[in-house]
Amino acid sequence: MSFDLDRIRGHFPALELEHAGRPRVYLDNPAGTQVPTQVLDAVRWALVECNANMHGNFHTSRVATDLVHRAHEAMADMYHAASPDEIVFGPNMTTLTFMMTRVLGPLFEPGDEIITTHMEHDGNNTPWRRMASDRGLVVKTLPFSRDTYDFDLDELASLITPRTRFASLNYASNILGTINPMREMVAMLKAAGVITYVDAVQYAPHGPIDVQELGCDFLVASAYKFYGPHHGILYGRAEMLAPLHAYKLSVVPDRAPDKFETGTQSLEGQSGVLGAIEYLQWLGTAMGSQHLRTDLPRRTAEIHAAMTAMAEYEHALSGRLIEGLQAIPEVHVHGITDPTSFARRVPTVSFTREGLDPAAMAEFLDQHGVYVWNGHSYALPVIEWLGLADKGGVVRVGPTHYNTLDEVDAVVALIGEFLAAH
Ligand SMILES: Cc1ncc(COP(=O)(O)O)c(C=O)c1O
Numbered sequence: 001m002s003f004d005l006d007r008i009r010g011h012f013p014a015l016e017l018e019h020a021g022r023p024r025v026y027l028d029n030p031a032g033t034q035v036p037t038q039v040l041d042a043v044r045w046a047l048v049e050c051n052a053n054m055h056g057n058f059h060t061s062r063v064a065t066d067l068v069h070r071a072h073e074a075m076a077d078m079y080h081a082a083s084p085d086e087i088v089f090g091p092n093m094t095t096l097t098f099m100m101t102r103v104l105g106p107l108f109e110p111g112d113e114i115i116t117t118h119m120e121h122d123g124n125n126t127p128w129r130r131m132a133s134d135r136g137l138v139v140k141t142l143p144f145s146r147d148t149y150d151f152d153l154d155e156l157a158s159l160i161t162p163r164t165r166f167a168s169l170n171y172a173s174n175i176l177g178t179i180n181p182m183r184e185m186v187a188m189l190k191a192a193g194v195i196t197y198v199d200a201v202q203y204a205p206h207g208p209i210d211v212q213e214l215g216c217d218f219l220v221a222s223a224y225k226f227y228g229p230h231h232g233i234l235y236g237r238a239e240m241l242a243p244l245h246a247y248k249l250s251v252v253p254d255r256a257p258d259k260f261e262t263g264t265q266s267l268e269g270q271s272g273v274l275g276a277i278e279y280l281q282w283l284g285t286a287m288g289s290q291h292l293r294t295d296l297p298r299r300t301a302e303i304h305a306a307m308t309a310m311a312e313y314e315h316a317l318s319g320r321l322i323e324g325l326q327a328i329p330e331v332h333v334h335g336i337t338d339p340t341s342f343a344r345r346v347p348t349v350s351f352t353r354e355g356l357d358p359a360a361m362a363e364f365l366d367q368h369g370v371y372v373w374n375g376h377s378y379a380l381p382v383i384e385w386l387g388l389a390d391k392g393g394v395v396r397v398g399p400t401h402y403n404t405l406d407e408v409d410a411v412v413a414l415i416g417e418f419l420a421a422h
Contacts, residue, residue: 003287003313008402011036011279015402019369025407028371030174030202030348030398032224035276039228042275046268053264064267071270072257074277077299079219079235080210086241088257089270092232093201093220094123099260100218100234101131103244104195108165110136115159115167115194117142117151118385119178122378124168124199124220138163146386149176149335150344157188166195171219172203175382175394176335177318177348179203186216195240201225205400206346207311208304211235227279229272234260280306310401315339317399317408318347324412325351325397328419334386334394350394353419358395364418370411372397 009015014034017024026034050063072084081087090096108114114137116128132139140159144151167189172179182203186196197218200209204221211219219235241256248259277299284292284302288309293301322337330353336345352358358374365372375393376383383393397411 003309003401005402005404007286008283011038011282012402013037013040022369025368025370025403025411027397027399027403027407027411028373029205029400029403030225030396031373031377032230033205033227033400034402035227035229035272036279038279038282039272039275042271042278043229043268046271050267067267067274068265068270071274074274074299075233075235077297078209078277078280078303080212080296080300080304081235082212083238085256086211086235086238088234088236088241088260089265089273090232090234090261091266092230093199093222094127094232096220096232096234097123097127097197099247100197101127102247103260104166105131105135106245107195108135108137111138111163112165113138113140113161113163115140115142115156115164115189116381117144117168117170118381119144119151119170119173119176119180120168120379120381121170121174121199121201122380123201124170124197125381128166128168128197137165140164141381143385144176144178149173149178151180151185153181153184153188156185160189160192160194164189164192164194166197168197169199170202171198171200172206172346172348173335173379173382174202174348174377175350175379175386175396177345177350178336179207179344179346182216183214186214190215202346202348206307206314208307210300210304211237223269223273223276226276228276229269231266231269231273233273236260277303282306283309311343313401314347314399315342316405317403318342318345318349320405320408321347321349321397321399321412324408325349325415328353328412328416330354331415331419347400348396348398350396352388352391352394356395356419356422358392360422361395361415361418365411365414368414370414372411 012034050060052060052064054065072087075087076084196216198216200221205226217240223231246259281302284306288305291305291308325331334350362374373396
């Protein structure tokens with residue numbers, strides 16, 4: 001079944017909007033995607049139909065309680081988690097991660113070691129460095145190659161010692177686009193008894209996630225990057241979550257996920273997550289049926305089929321974009337460019353050119369209704385490691401499955417035009 005872009009785009013009202021008489025071109029998807037009608041309807045539904053606190057003895061409260069339960073079940077299916085109790089919702093990835101530093105910190109002794117990487121978004125970097133400085137832990141940083149934009153797993157092995165207790169790992173980079181070999185990395189760390197915390201914020205919009213297959217202890221993502229509302233999701237393996245001491249109110253039950261979901265939950269957020277999952281299921285069945293696996297639960301198989309179909313199409317977008325950029329004199333793409341390796345990257349493409357101010361490029365593209373990000377995109381460890389911190393960072397062009405090849409051609413032409421004049 002072919003990837004029918006018109007049908008896909010028809011689900012996203014924002015794609016119909018114009019910018020000063022031109023169609024808007026959304027290429028800032030790594031910072032946040034547009035949402036389909038399923039999400040808009042689901043958010044509205046929650047605010048109209050069940051705007052009540054959970055666990056009350058009246059109709060709308062029962063509907064709210066059921067909604068929250070269904071949202072946990074749906075996310076567990078998306079990740080192929082063993083139980084909905086392994087899903088913790090929160091405002092966003094960063095807030096959930098800071099919460100986890102407080103919860104996990106007491107497990108570690110001064111002198112224990114943690115590993116992080118140069119490929120992290122700051123959301124999976126600073127929180128753990130703060131935890132380390134609070135508790136006297138040693139931080140070791142895994143570099144990535146500035147030639148191949150990936151990790152050397154032997155180097156990871158060399159960082160692991162009997163004192164290594166924890167690792168924060170980037171699944172896919174929001175600057176380079178690299179997808180890291182997470183299963184292998186987690187397996188190496190698990191074999192040494194290290195707790196693994198995977199940042200899947202950039203991978204989740206572009207590929208299927210199976211936490212049981214990955215074997216990780218924790219995995220975080222944000223629904224607004226995978227076509228949902230502004231809401232964060234933390235997966236924690238049941239055996240990890242159960243003994244953890246949560247900072248919760250005394251009236252909250254001492255079980256997961258309740259003990260980590262403090263205060264009134266965002267019903268509209270969780271409902272919107274359900275809407276995003278409904279959209280992905282639609283896409284998986286309508287356009288990814290050739291990828292439907294029979295060895296997975298139905299909803300998991302549908303979502304994973306959607307992700308696989310999207311990734312296939314996105315390889316064409318990456319190819320066109322990278323080829324176009326590389327044809328412009330002196331443009332340097334910071335990421336994997338070999339088409340035979342596109343399975344190891346998401347379609348996020350960052351570039352620089354000597355003397356180019358990335359902000360000026362983004363402003364020029366905005367004048368043409370083309371939206372891209374410039375700077376460090378909060379991935380300061382990456383930008384510093386690339387030596388670009390004092391050069392304004394990069395220009396980041398981030399297509400996703402609803403973008404067209406024509407949009408990619410248009411942005412490449414505009415970039416070429418700007419660079420020829422500057
Ligand atoms: C790789 C990565 N990790 C973490 C985050 C932070 O996510 P949130 O905005 O949900 O805190 C982002 C946001 O862009 C990201 O790209």
